[in-house]
Amino acid sequence: MKKSICLYFQVHQPTRLRLYRFFDIGKDSHYYDDYANRTILKRVAQKCYLPMNELLLQAIKANKGKFKVAFSISGSAMEQFDRYAPEVLDSFRALADTGCVEFLSETYYHSLSSLASTQEFEHQVQMHKQAIEHYFGVTPKTFRNTELIYSDAIGAEVRELGFTTMLTEGARHIMAWKSPNFIYNNDFKSDLKLLLRNYQLSDDIAFRFSDQNWQEWPLTAEKYISWIKASEGDIVNLFMDYETFGEHQPGTCGIFDFMKAFASLGSKDGALQFVTPAEAAQKLESVGDLSVMQPISWADEERDLTAWLGNDLQQDAFNKLYRLEEKLSILNDPSLWADFGHLQESDHLYYMCTKFFSDGEIHQRFNPYSTPYEAFINYMNVLSDFIIRVNNAIAEK
Amino acid sequence: MFGWEFPPHIAGGLGTACEGIVKGLAHNGVETLFVMPAASGDEDQSATTILDASDVAVMNVSDSVDEFLNKVKFLQVDSNIVPYVNPDEYFEAIEKMKNEQVHETLVGFGQKFKFSGKYGANLMEEVSRYAQVGGTIAVQHKDEFDVIHAHDWLTYLAGIAAKELTGKPLVVHVHATSYDRGDEKHMDSRVLAIEKRGMECADRVVTVSDLTRNIVINKYGIDPSKVVTVHNAVDFSGREDIEVERGIRDKVVTFLGRITFQKGPEYFIEAAAKVLKRTSNVRFVMAGSGDMMNRAIRQVARLGISDRFHFTGFLRGQEVQKMFALSDVYIMPSVSEPFGISPLEAMRSNVPSIISHQSGAAEVLKYALKVDFWDVDAMADDIYALLQYPALAEFATKQGFDEVNELKWNNATAKLKAVYESVVNK
16 A cells, blocks of 8 residues: 655734734724734745745646645635735635645634634634635535644544544654554544644654754755655654745745655655545544543644643633633624634734743744733733723623 | 932933932022033033033043042942842843943043943943042032032942042932842842942931931941931922823723832732722723733733733833823832832822832822732722722822922922031031
8 A cells, every 4th residue: 555645734824913002902992913914924925825836736737636735724814815915815726726635624713712612613613614615615624723732522522513534743642652654533433533743754844954953954855755655654644834835944945846856756656645634534544542631732842732821821811812702692793703713813822922941942933022921911901902892892782 | 419310311210309309409599510420411400500420531540540549449340230220121231231331431641431321231330430530520619519419329439539539528318228129138238338338428318218217227327316308309390281081991000110029019919809809890000110020910810810900011201191190099019119209190190099108108198098018908908999989089189189299399408408507517
């Protein structure tokens, strides 16, 4: 049997908040830094989304449909494409039309709703499904949760929503002696198949590719393919942020040429085949249950939730936000619901992370605030205004 | 008069107090010559003549520096210390100074020092040099003054040098002591030594409150008979009441100041949590920054009140007035406060205030509510009462407004004039 290679890229852009002072509370309910959001989106579109989409399209054509990838695009990112760079949506649409690209399901707002509320979680999965159908004309069949967050309970809930395949992290503390290069199934629902990220091989591209101190630098497609072939198991799941290409790893380091060569060599190699997550689940049988009692994620060394809910600040902000759900549920106000959604983006909590020491570097890179405290203050000021609006709307009802 | 700063370019309350003092003295018929390390030229000189120490060459360098060292044993220091600055600000200050500070300029035969006049990295060196320049200025203007007046430890050495070289009486003015800046373990022994020496050499020691007077007597061992309290006042002239539109309907309880141990931020947070258990239509604001800010934020989050407790960061200029205008209750829970001018400003802005007994202001403000800084139950009680009982709030507001308007520098400096007279006529 040919060894499968499953590539999935995460596309997300947060809706960054503007500097929102205490003095603004109750007076100004526009929360977003439109300038920063537009500038960053346009930059990333030029450096990553557009050139990489074109590269993938050409690779699919050149390899006659043997090269396949999957995307998960958050609703927040789709909104920004629509507003600031619609040509990016067109290029994703062109990829969708090849039939070689799978679009995954996730929460619309790239949120942590799976940890807070079943209702809100379902709501956002539905919203996201509609958006994918609207923009790309396909219906997502495979689920991946924000930051690959997964537990037995979340998996069971996802199965309830009708999905039979889900992606998560091959976290070392969960896998123990087991290899991520097989398909497993949910501990509660045996008909939910799990695809596990091979973090070693994924991070070779996503984190180490341009690192000249890495002993394997420079990484060539030949060398990388030889590693994949040498690895045990049925499948190698390479899951990473799409911004890896051209943004995190600059275009000048050769990442584009690498991917082009990788697509070509992998497609031609008789021992390998590219698959989408849905195909992988169809082709391969589960080798057994995987028990994940505490939620895992793909973030940081710990592969847990501490990047978003690891300190008092994050927990208080999280609790204060989701406490509003009940009130919102009796309000049918689209602008309140939209703000509620954007305030749920996991990035806002990520900015408040105080784990500076082990993963501070990566946290800092994506952080518009100079300290987690600033991030918290700004977020709480916004949230305080939002709470006032919700309460006013309830009072008017 | 030796100062360290003078409005408009000030880092703390010292410059503002000095301006009030020279204006008040002018009103009482006392002329002043105000020496500061680095004047900007835009100081208001209507009430005093400002001398910029950076413009003055130390007399006859080769001889007189030695002479200086004989007469006034200057501290030779090679490290950087900072008096009113927390570690974060210190770090920032050093980074900033690296870019902007001019250490010294040598001009011709006479040696001029270019002072930064800030509270930064080379402070100890500046203090020492300021003393040399101060002595020189005193000699140059020997016939123009009767009393030397030095404000806070930064200028004490200059005051001592001037006294040694001219024989004129010295008054040192204690606006704050090392004991107000931190606990005894973390005090800078060099600052402490300068403070003690200044107080000992002085003919009179003026303190801004009885609280500070007791510290001077008990901690520095100064003879009580030469320590006189002259309470601070506040100059509201030129102040315009600003109108702000309130965005929130809830009542607002405000703390405004540096978020440091000395100011007691954690007691305010505890009290806020207690009040929020009883009533929900209130918000708390901690305005300012400081080395305890992050700890305060964590405390607020841990207590789960961060949707009702807001941080503004450091407020500048008009924002301070705006914050007062938005407030319904002002609180100053200081653990140790030589005086504390902010409640006076709050009361002047018609905000009833709660202050700790451990502040000098408590000695003069009859119509502020007073609690011990550690008594968070009492603090919560008072906050709740001012929020819930309009009669109390109105009374405290109205009486407080009248009260602070009576705290004029003209009156305070009349006392100061009497202090001068007592040493001149000796």
